[in-house]
Amino acid sequence: MAKRAGSKTPETRESSTAAADPPLERMRRRAYEEELALVQRRRAGAAIQARLDDPRKRWKLSPMDLESRTRWVEYSKAKDEMFAHTDTKQAP
Secondary structure: OOOOOOOOOHHHHHHHHHHHOHHHHHHHHHHHHHHHHHHHHHHHHHHHHHHHHOOOOHHHOOHHHHHHHHOHHHHHHHHHHHHHHHOOOOOO
16 A cells, blocks of 8 residues: 555654643553553453462462452552652653
8 A cells, every 4th residue: 555645654643743742642641551550450350360260270379469459559559659750851
């Protein structure tokens, strides 16, 4: 398929959007990060549930696995705070 003259690739489109409106880009990145965290939480929950349900996998389950599930929100807030203090333009 031939590329139209003057058309942008997804990479150049994204970089021009970011340069034109940094607050919009930050909002978009934050929404993506939140969605990714939700997916990770669901997968972790499914893995733990599979270990609880399957006697062959139960040996993989530790008390810390169950405890960490109750502290997911606290861990996520701590991670976000750490990133906020360490994120710079030189090392994003």
